[in-house]
Amino acid sequence: MKILVMKFGGTSVDSPEHREIAARKVIRAKEDGFAPVVVVSAIGRRGAPYATDTLIEFLRGIDPSVPPNPRELDLMMACGEIISTVVMAHTLKTMGYDAVALTGGQAGIITDNEYGNARVLQIHPQAIRHYLESGKIVVVAGFQGVAEDKLGFHPDITTLGRGGSDTTASALGAALNAVAVEIYTDVNGVKTADPDIIPDAKTLPVISYEEVAEIAHQGAKVLHPRAAEIAMLHNIPLWVKCTFTDEPGTLVTSAEGAEGVDLPEVTGVTHITGKIVYLVFHIGEVPEKPEIELQLYRLMAQADVNLYLNSYSQDTLSFAVPRERWGTVQKLLDGLVMPAGNPVRRLVIFRVGDKPSREYQLQKQMIDALGNTIPVQEIPVDVLENCTMVSLIAAKLSRRPGVMALFLRTLYEAGIQVLQTADSEMSLSCLVNESDVERAVRVLHEQFVVNRAYAR
Amino acid sequence: MYEHVPQPRGRRFFIEQERGVTDVRVEVGLAHVRVRTGSGEEALQRHLQVLDAIAERGVSISLVKLHEEWLTFAVKQSDVPTVSQCLDTLGMEYKIVPNLALVITVSANMRESAGVMAQIAESLWEAGAHIIETGDSHNTVQCFVPEERAFAAAQALRRRFRLGEVAP
Structure with a gap:
């Protein structure tokens, strides 16, 4: 089974048209013989009804002088991705493909208990594998997991902090031994500069894990450095691609993995x-x-x-x-x-x-x-x-x-x-x-x- | 499109690396160069004059810092004679502190870890390693200290961050 992890950010799933474009990419991968595991972010950005920031503001708006409990805040924030997951799975179903929506916890993602910035410790991928083996497309909520259960209670939902859905995609890629992780966004790959400043900035065909982590730490927003670091740790090829075009995008790999291609x-x-x-x-x-x-x-x-x-x-x-x-x-x-x-x-x-x-x-x-x-x-x-x-x-x-x-x-x-x-x-x-x-x-x-x- | 290389996986699989400080390294055989460059427009020209002249001699520099009236950088100890000759030729006022080492503290995301610098400074203080200059990146803090105190400094840091001992 050739597992392919495909992650779609908030702007890739913020309208029925965009969701259909994303779903068609997933369907194409399925038709090409891959077993797709789709990771989605919450729908849209600040102001959109189910965006993470909107949910936070809703909770904080009850009384701005009382900060929410971090545990409850995580529970609230995780809702945005869960809604997006169900919507994407249903979109795929309406297009004739059987899909199943999983929360981070249902997907087996176990974290430490640092609410709001949890670290992924382990993944128990049996549920994902079970659904893939039965021919379903698996859609997983990004940005979340469940804390290690220490007291015998049902574990708490945790969120992974900034860039959490990229982190989920890389972590699932590592745990499932995926052939690749594809991060879909609204730009066509990793650029040589911010295209808002340099409109004709080039798209890099290939870049090393270390370089992409460095540019992410130094301000580039295309990929979260944690995702690059996990991919590097487990040597999973990572692609940054555009949801709205069919351009090849940028391959992120080890310097050795870029055989035949000169890193810039x-x-x-x-x-x-x-x-x-x-x-x-x-x-x-x-x-x-x-x-x-x-x-x-x-x-x-x-x-x-x-x-x-x-x-x-x-x-x-x-x-x-x-x-x-x-x-x-x-x-x-x-x-x-x-x-x-x-x-x-x-x-x-x-x-x-x-x-x-x-x-x-x-x-x-x-x-x-x-x-x-x-x-x-x-x-x-x-x-x-x-x-x-x-x-x-x-x-x-x-x-x-x-x-x-x-x-x-x-x-x-x-x-x-x-x-x-x-x-x-x-x-x-x-x-x-x-x-x-x-x-x-x-x-x-x-x-x-x-x-x-x-x-x- | 993609090749599949199957690899065995256990039931429990650790995904992300530990947070916080993960390593302390030492690089010996370095020197610190301070060149008086003055201030204003003249300083800018002198920065370039010095850096160009050193580059022409094939010397690699690091930890470059701009200070009021001074340009400072690190070179390998073995490059000190070349650098001295170069600065003499340019007629620059300069000072070279030899026999230094870089004690490098490595962390997953240094710039989001408040308090690491305080812990590093405390450890170096306890080890009697006076900091001459520092540099930092998103995953390292580099402290330039006298070579004779570098391994004591590294041991103090490893104790502080609960890492294994480092061999001198």
Whole structure:
């Protein structure tokens, strides 16, 4: 039995016409001799009656001041995919093909009990295999599973977090030893850049698991990195295809699996859509600098703030925080007084931004009132708001001599201010002002993807 | 269209990898280079001048960072004489810190894991490994520390994240 997992996202199942197009692809696979396992997302996006966000808003709307219990929220969110599953199975039935709808739990997907972001632990695929062997098309609700049963009760429904339906498809592909997993979306494969910025961005015919995971982590929305990581772990060929065309799409495979096909030297240019705030702490060349840095990291950890682009110099510490957490970070830092040294040798006070805030002034007055008993040092914090990251994904190039120079020259010559850089085996990234993002993507794409200037 | 390669599967089958920190690695034999590039337009030209000159000599660099008045990067210890000669030729003011190591902490999704940096910094502090520079990607945090403290730092990290011991 050649099992083929086919996943359709929300926009592929959001109208009877789109569902029919998706169903015809499933039927064609069945007619070609495959045993299709279809994974569907909830129908439509925010505002659509059964979309996940709509269901969340409905629950939260009862009383916005009372957060829903995570267990009940998962139960609510899982409904969107279950509705979509039943609708798709029935659509197939109306087209003359026997299909069965399964929830994640009925499909045997077992997760840990982290509601809202559960990890797939195991899959018991017996039910799916049973239905496939009886000739049915199996339609599974994406984005969900059931928690491991520890108390002997019927297990709770869990959801898998962002990109959950992609994760379901890859996980089922691994558990069922599928010949391939096909992820259907509204673009015709993995592009060399966001087509909203570069309308003629190329579709990559083949890409490695590592590269697709990297572009997904660096902002591309075509496939969730967890799905790529599961496929990589179990060596399942993954395709990204368009629901609405018959174009071949992009094959995601291991570098070895791309025999006879050269993986590109440059995969593409990505950007993060969310804004980030970059902070530079002017701590100074003081003996307590490592201790102050450690205290700052602890403070951010206690506030549950993720940090990016950490960087040290002799007298500064820098890092970026997500824009949506900036309010919390600013409140924590501005006017914060911290003892430094053991025993305490000085007090430091953080001043955030150019103008001293009221909070800072109040704190400063209080510690000034301590007189000369202990030295007080001010730590100015530069704030660069509304930044974002643009990355060049180039696994074969990022460490090649001269590529970082070309990367920076391209940006400098376009008059783009580079606030910081980051590099890894897979990519080169820069932090730029949000107003420069589109231009940065364009010039890097032109230089590295279109002109292949690094090859000269 | 697709070839089917049957593989045996057990009843229980673990699908996703563990979350959180999964490995700690050490890379030795590195040096950290700090070049004074000044500020403003002049700095941009000097960044390119330095990076071009080093690339022309075939030296691979990593952990490139832009600081107020300074450009910093890492090179292999064996490339230090070439880099020094290159920067001398350019007449640059610079400082090279030799005998460093990268202690690399690997996690499935570092940028969505609040608190990992604090745990890394605490472990390195306890191991007496002063951080000279850091770099991060979505699945790693790389800390540049003196080579002599690198394995102690790695052991401290492995203890902290409950991983197996690392052989020096």
